[in-house]
Amino acid sequence: MYLQQLSVINFKNYSEAELIFSEGVNAFTGNNGAGKTNLLDAIHYLSLCKSYFNPIDSQQIKTGTDLFVINGVFNKDGHKETIACGLKRNQKKQFKRNKKDYQRLADHIGLFPLVMISPYDISIIIEGSEERRKFIDNVISQTDNKYLDELITYNKVLTNRNALLKRIADTGRYDPELLSVFDEQLIASGNLIFEKRKAFMEAITPVFNKHYQFLSGDAEQVDLVYESQLLQGDFTDLLKKSTEKDRILERTTVGIHKDELQFAIHGMPMKKFGSQGQQKSFLIALKLAQYTYLYQQKGFKPLLLLDDIFDKLDDNRVTKLMQMVSNHDFGQVFITDTSAAKVEGIFDKINVGLKIFKIAGGEIDGQN
Structure with a gap:
């Protein structure tokens, strides 16, 4: 193409x-x-x-x-x-x-x-975890439009669940049945999104490492690690265990909206310890891994x-x-x-x- x-x-x-x-x-x-x-x-x-x-x-x-x-x-x-x-x-x-x-x-x-590499991409490294989740979501959405639908559903249910937790705190009236309905909806979409993200990261991580080592001439050791609470346990169990904490904080504290990517160089955070050239090389390798993933998924360049x-x-x-x-x-x-x-x-x-x-x-x- x-x-x-x-x-x-x-x-x-x-x-x-x-x-x-x-x-x-x-x-x-x-x-x-x-x-x-x-x-x-x-x-x-x-x-x-x-x-x-x-x-x-x-x-x-x-x-x-x-x-x-x-x-x-x-x-x-x-x-x-x-x-x-x-x-x-x-x-x-x-x-x-x-x-x-x-x-x-x-x-x-x-x-x-399409894959774009721009100076604006530095936000993926220096800004909060939302930018890194957005990177993952944008790539997967180009290969699976159902993923985008699940993401929209998840965020809508998350908003409703958080509103219910706030209402419970404001009124003192606990509604376990409605909370259970939101939990079921959140779990259904959250598990699908998690599996897609996990498979995506498993696919691009070795490609990313290969690209970075080529760009740097094997001069630096970098790490790209996907972190998710769902890697530590079943989403249903995690939500049950966090119910009291969620009620106190008036927000949902577990789920794929807490997913994170960790970027490191020589075992230290890339954000703090990477030079501008190293950070740019990291981003380029990440985006080229994205390119390879899209190519493999779509069957054309x-x-x-x-x-x-x-x-x-x-x-x-x-x-x-x-x-x-x-x-x-x-x-x-x-x-x-x-x-x-x-x-x-x-x-x-x-x-x-x-x-x-x-x-x-x-x-x-x-x-x-």
Whole structure:
């Protein structure tokens, strides 16, 4: 699978643009603020129905205009698929595949899988456990739309159970029957989500280790560990044992909403003891493991988007990374960088061809 063509109208800083892509490596180069990352975000919209960077769709509309439109043409096994996304201010976002509207945007997720690596990903390391759970959930959702439905159900039941615990505390009236109903619903969805997460982590952990050791030249020992209360015991038993604690704290203290990923380097927390280059290498290895997982699950190669990827990496790791993503295990790649000469030099060094788009102020020049 690859993206042949992209066109945007009134999207972020672009009034209008149309690009024809190479099946291999495509690079957007230009000064900071020129609009390189905005093109990656437009591609992200086509795959996942939303911005990678900003959850508010209306804020993607170019200032002074009333709507944005993104169109893309994908090639899957020689067959063309057209995807269109549009939004008018104060109206519902429209999404079409081959000119047909979707009933649910969730039905589109996973048809055109994509992996984005961006400086914003540092939040996976430095922020709270919710960011790391979100990473897991976003990947699995691209391979299993039923997983997303279970996640929505779980969070809805969790909200209701927490509201009941608060009401019990406020009124002093204990309602064990209603609590039992919520427990059963929580257990049903929670167990399914847990099994999916556990299988996902078992699949990507060895791949992650292989990618990191390649990037670092076997220079560092890192660990990626999935932690879940459900690894320690049956969810039903855990909920029963935590009932009194939950009533005191007025919230549900056990379940998959407490799952965590631990990142370590030489046995110490990556967040505190990893350099910027080591943290970036860790994230890249994690995202490339995500790519491998999607490839194995879908049976075809996702798109790979690398935003400002060379910053904070030494020359050796940059070369190794580009060698890795340019080989037969990866498909179409999109890269952003401030220097066209730098990108050309890197790919000349590893003897890999690329197509460069030079961006300046929302205009695209010099397509080669």
